[in-house]
Amino acid sequence: MKKNILVTGGAGFIGSHLVSALLKEHRVVVLDNFSTGRRSNLPENSQLTVVEGDVSDLCVISQLFADQEFDYIFHLAAIASVMESVEQPLVTHQTNMDGTIYLLNAARTQNKPIQRFVFASSAAVYGAEPTLPKTENSPIQPLTPYAIDKFGSERYVTSYSQLFQLPVAVARFFNVYGPRQNPDSPYSGVLSLLVDAFKKGNQADRVEFTVYGDGQQVRDFIYVADVIQGLRLLAFSEEARDGTFNLGTGRPISLHEVILVLEILTKKQVNISYKAAREGDIPKSYAAITKLEQLGFQVNMPIEKGLQAYLEAELCATV
Ligand code: NAD
Ligand code: UD2
Numbered sequence: 001m002k003k004n005i006l007v008t009g010g011a012g013f014i015g016s017h018l019v020s021a022l023l024k025e026h027r028v029v030v031l032d033n034f035s036t037g038r039r040s041n042l043p044e045n046s047q048l049t050v051v052e053g054d055v056s057d058l059c060v061i062s063q064l065f066a067d068q069e070f071d072y073i074f075h076l077a078a079i080a081s082v083m084e085s086v087e088q089p090l091v092t093h094q095t096n097m098d099g100t101i102y103l104l105n106a107a108r109t110q111n112k113p114i115q116r117f118v119f120a121s122s123a124a125v126y127g128a129e130p131t132l133p134k135t136e137n138s139p140i141q142p143l144t145p146y147a148i149d150k151f152g153s154e155r156y157v158t159s160y161s162q163l164f165q166l167p168v169a170v171a172r173f174f175n176v177y178g179p180r181q182n183p184d185s186p187y188s189g190v191l192s193l194l195v196d197a198f199k200k201g202n203q204a205d206r207v208e209f210t211v212y213g214d215g216q217q218v219r220d221f222i223y224v225a226d227v228i229q230g231l232r233l234l235a236f237s238e239e240a241r242d243g244t245f246n247l248g249t250g251r252p253i254s255l256h257e258v259i260l261v262l263e264i265l266t267k268k269q270v271n272i273s274y275k276a277a278r279e280g281d282i283p284k285s286y287a288a289i290t291k292l293e294q295l296g297f298q299v300n301m302p303i304e305k306g307l308q309a310y311l312e313a314e315l316c317a318t319v
Contacts, residue, residue: 167241
């Protein structure tokens with residue numbers, strides 16, 4: 001049966017992929033203030049309603065829930081830039097934490113019982129603590145206002161399940177990549193910057209790129225379609241109820257190795273300029289995903305396949 005599903009931040013990079021997937025079976029309402037999201041990320045679809053509004057505006061949330069009730073909520077709206085949270089902690093806190101509380105409260109007080117409230121958290125909650133791989137029980141060490149608000153929100157989400165029996169699930173995203181990721185800031189995801197460099201250097205044999213540090217830093221890059229697979233499991237499987245899950249691939253790869261894969265796929269060379277490692281850069285981060293796998297998750301898009309799909313979407317004619 002068709003469900004009515006709210007996706008906050010649904011016009012953004014990850015949200016828009018989720019919306020397209022959900023629309024195959026359900027009605028979807030997107031709440032987005034279009035600060036980084038774009039209308040053009042969303043499909044034309046009679047089952048989709050787009051509400052322009054701010055999750056940190058209590059009047060917006062109250063009106064939205066007065067107008068209709070939801071079966072599921074995916075809460076992805078956030079100021080996703082860590083740098084912005086460092087520069088403007090008060091403003092980002094309003095979206096990244098107050099917005100979560102407003103939504104949780106609206107979810108618990110609507111008449112119809114919510115079937116799942118899924119919250120988009122981040123591997124940033126693990127901070128620089130070196131234990132690897134990161135399991136959901138690894139030490140938490142949030143180092144920035146962004147990470148602190150993500151962890152605070154997580155705690156609110158899980159406390160709403162304990163105090164009010166709201167069915168919830170928390171997803172800790174690792175490094176997500178794929179089409180529609182915005183490469184416009186120097187702090188955008190490294191793969192969006194790399195693919196953008198290939199786009200710009202399209203006609204040349206060599207592509208220019210700056211690596212901060214020695215290129216040996218390790219990440220767990222997960223293709224956006226696999227993130228959507230994980231989010232659906234967190235919402236629709238009974239076993240995910242009230243759990244916290246890493247959403248990664250469990251397959252670490254260094255920046256140098258990723259660049260090599262891109263060179264092989266595009267048959268172009270990257271001319272790397274090295275600069276000092278960014279302050280606070282984490283040398284290695286990757287997920288243990290046993291918990292997610294127990295829900296039936298499989299990595300469908302390992303890095304070679306994911307990068308190929310990403311390049312095809314962004315550079316279509318040239319790859
Ligand atoms: P994004 O910036 O593309 O998406 C965020 C969306 O939220 C945008 O559409 C934006 O317009 C909207 N938004 C921001 N503030 C809002 C507000 N106050 N009210 C309503 N809408 C608002 O970023 P993304 O990469 O798609 O991130 C989605 C979620 O995943 C975020 O919560 C982010 O923190 C989390 N996350 C992303 C990554 C990643 O690798 N991309 C990693 C960890 C966590
Ligand atoms: C990710 C998140 C960040 C925060 C952090 C917590 C993204 C985009 N960033 O940062 O929000 O949650 O995890 O751990 O999801 N790099 C280069 N050249 C560039 C850009 C980046 O060498 O032009 C390096 C960068 O220094 C880092 C690596 O590439 O070592 C990955 O960078 P990133 O910003 O994509 O992701 P990360 O893990 O640092």
